[in-house]
Amino acid sequence: MSWVADYEYTWLERIFMRALRTCGHIPKHVAFVMDGNRRFARSQQIDKIEGHSRGFSKLADCLRWCLDLGIREVTTFAFSIENFKRSSEEVEGLFNLARDKFGKLLKETDRLNQHGIRIRVIGNIELLPLDLQKLVATAMLTTEDNDKLFLNVAFSYTSRDEMTQALETVLQQSNNSISGSNISERLLEECMYTRHSPAPDLVFRTSGETRLSDFMMWQLSGSVLYFSNVLWPQITFWNFLASILAYQRDRYRLDKFRQAEHIRSAQLAWSSDFHSEGVQQFLHSMDEDRRKLLVRLASSKM
Numbered sequence: 238m239s240w241v242a243d244y245e246y247t248w249l250e251r252i253f254m255r256a257l258r259t260c261g262h263i264p265k266h267v268a269f270v271m272d273g274n275r276r277f278a279r280s281q282q283i284d285k286i287e288g289h290s291r292g293f294s295k296l297a298d299c300l301r302w303c304l305d306l307g308i309r310e311v312t313t314f315a316f317s318i319e320n321f322k323r324s325s326e327e328v329e330g331l332f333n334l335a336r337d338k339f340g341k342l343l344k345e346t347d348r349l350n351q352h353g354i355r356i357r358v359i360g361n362i363e364l365l366p367l368d369l370q371k372l373v374a375t376a377m378l379t380t381e382d383n384d385k386l387f388l389n390v391a392f393s394y395t396s397r398d399e400m401t402q403a404l405e406t407v408l409q410q411s412n413n414s415i416s417g418s419n420i421s422e423r424l425l426e427e428c429m430y431t432r433h434s435p436a437p438d439l440v441f442r443t444s445g446e447t448r449l450s451d452f453m454m455w456q457l458s459g460s461v462l463y464f465s466n467v468l469w470p471q472i473t474f475w476n477f478l479a480s481i482l483a484y485q486r487d488r489y490r491l492d493k494f495r496q497a498e499h500i501r502s503a504q505l506a507w508s509s510d511f512h513s514e515g516v517q518q519f520l521h522s523m524d525e526d527r528r529k530l531l532v533r534l535a536s537s538k539m
């Protein structure tokens with residue numbers, strides 16, 4: 238199963254897709270919380286890991302729909318740090334699935350390059366087994382020149398961990414290029430894993446759960462939240478379409494909120510000297526350090 242499905246649209250889906258593309262406002266960034274894989278597996282009397290594997294196939298369909306609709310960025314919650322508490326059998330099964338999918342990804346880089354897809358794994362990847370760290374680092378470096386669709390896979394991720402990491406990064410630099418008066422929301426935001434992404438416009442969670450579960454809590458403050466009872470492996474084009482329509486209905490309020498946030502953020506940046514040479518140098522070297530870590534992981538001997 239490829240990361241981007243060869244999805245065969247029905248004629249009705251094709252008509253709706255075209256109408257949506259030409260008439261409505263398309264979100265730039267959509268986030269998916271893929272929930273309900275195990276309930277699906279139970280309902281079908283299949284193994285849990287087969288449920289997760291079917292979930293991956295749906296992610297590939299979603300990516301195809303997003304690509305065809307002109308969505309530029311997709312973030313998906315694939316493995317929470319909380320998921321380490323699941324049985325070792327399930328955790329190992331999920332890691333094996335990830336090994337398989339990232340391994341296949343490296344074999345289909347031509348296809349990803351053709352679509353211009355850049356993969357970014359966001360999360361605390363150093364908590365993962367070493368071979369998986371190497372695989373995800375290689376996948377990120379291999380696709381780093383692509384810029385048509387950004388796929389952020391949240392793997393070994395929680396929002397609280399992301400915020401803690403951001404604060405640690407800043408504190409390591411304090412008394413050096415950063416002083417206390419430089420610390421602001423704007424600076425912390427730039428130290429998140431999502432530093433190079435706009436905030437999601439829409440987040441879509443399946444399975445009837447109406448919680449964020451420690452996913453992008455910083456970034457989602459102004460996003461349209463869409464919840465559906467469908468279990469993730471059963472998601473269809475029509476569920477996806479319903480989420481986009483919900484976004485189109487609610488986006489006016491979102492725009493107002495964003496405008497106010499934009500002004501507030503500019504004021505914060507000004508009052509905390511965000512644009513000073515020291516702060517910008519710090520951010521630049523943080524990017525370099527993050528890339529160096531990927532190069533080190535990708536070239537590590539197994």
Ligand code: FPP
Nearest residue numbers: 271272273274275276289292293315335338
């Ligand atoms: C939540 O359903 C889903 C997960 C914890 C894993 C999702 C992972 C995938 C779909 C595979 C992605 C893999 C890659 C490499 C991107 P759940 O287990 O919480 O199910 P439940 O809510 O029914 O218990």
Ligand code: MG
Nearest residue numbers: 272273274444
């Ligand atoms: Mg769940």
